[in-house]
Amino acid sequence: MSKVALCPLCGGKSKIKESEGDISYQAVQDEEAFKKIVQLKKAMEKFKAKSERLEKELEELNLKWKEK
Secondary structure, three states: OOOEEEOOOOOEEHHHEEEEEEEEEEOOOOOHHHHHHHHHHEEEEEHHHHHHHHHHHHHHHHHHHHOO
């Protein structure tokens, strides 16, 4: 993930890149932020589904264990 900092000139959020001691700032566009948010939402949904599936599996294993 890119490093983000405030631009010293405009005060806006910017991606920073450092090469040969020089730091360059590139403004973060709303569309870029939107794409990242969509990616994060999708990742969270996958994690949530996997977590719920594992919880159900754990409950089933606990029930089987108690029956023995």
